[in-house]
Every structure is written in structure tokens, then in C-alpha cells.
Amino acid sequence: MTLIMKITDDGSQYSERLVDLLGEFGVDPAVDDEIDELSLLPAYVLAGASIRTEAHSHGTHMHVVAINVEIGDELEEAFYEALAQVLDAGDEDEDDD
Numbered sequence: 001m002t003l004i005m006k007i008t009d010d011g012s013q014y015s016e017r018l019v020d021l022l023g024e025f026g027v028d029p030a031v032d033d034e035i036d037e038l039s040l041l042p043a044y045v046l047a048g049a050s051i052r053t054e055a056h057s058h059g060t061h062m063h064v065v066a067i068n069v070e071i072g073d074e075l076e077e078a079f080y081e082a083l084a085q086v087l088d089a090g091d092e093d094e095d096d097d
């Protein structure tokens with residue numbers, strides 16, 4: 001698996017290629033806030049990525065420590081292509097049906 005994005009309390013890390021691709025769609029990870037980062041997670045999943053959440057609990061209280069977005073090594077090349085299509089489709093969602 002290759003880590004393409006990781007969200008923690010300290011901020012987010014993106015693969016260079018993901019930053020480039022998001023930039024083509026007007027998303028700048030350095031500027032946007034946490035809500036925007038989370039709102040893109042379904043698009044990554046649709047493009048074949050897996051979400052791995054790290055959390056720990058203190059009895060009934062819990063913390064999410066990190067959210068990792070990972071892609072299988074053999075899927076990495078196709079992931080960026082698929083993600084571009086997903087983001088493209090989202091752009092023209094309106095009256096497509």
C-alpha cells in the first residue's frame with residue numbers, strides 16, 4: 001500500500017501528485033480547512049483508495065488520531081486517473097440524469 005494522504009491533529013500530508021491533481025480542480029490543500037479535506041474522502045474511495053482510521057479509546061471516550069488514505073501499489077497509477085474522472089463528474093453533477 002502507498003500512503004497518498006494522511007490527516008492528523010497536526011495537519012494533513014498529501015502526496016505530491018495528489019496536490020498537483022487537486023490543484024487542477026481548484027483545491028489547494030495548503031489553504032483549505034479540515035472540512036474540505038474530509039469532504040474529499042468519498043472521492044478517494046470511489047477512485048479505489050482505502051481509508052484506514054487510527055483511533056484509541058479511554059472507556060467510552062475516544063480520539064481519532066489519524067485518517068490514512070492508502071492505495072494498493074498496483075492501483076496507484078490508475079488511482080490518479082480515476083480520481084480526476086470522479087472530480088470531473090462532481091463538477092458537472094447538476095442535470096446529468
Ligand SMILES: [Zn+2]
Pocket residue numbers: 056057058062063
Ligand atoms: Zn486519547
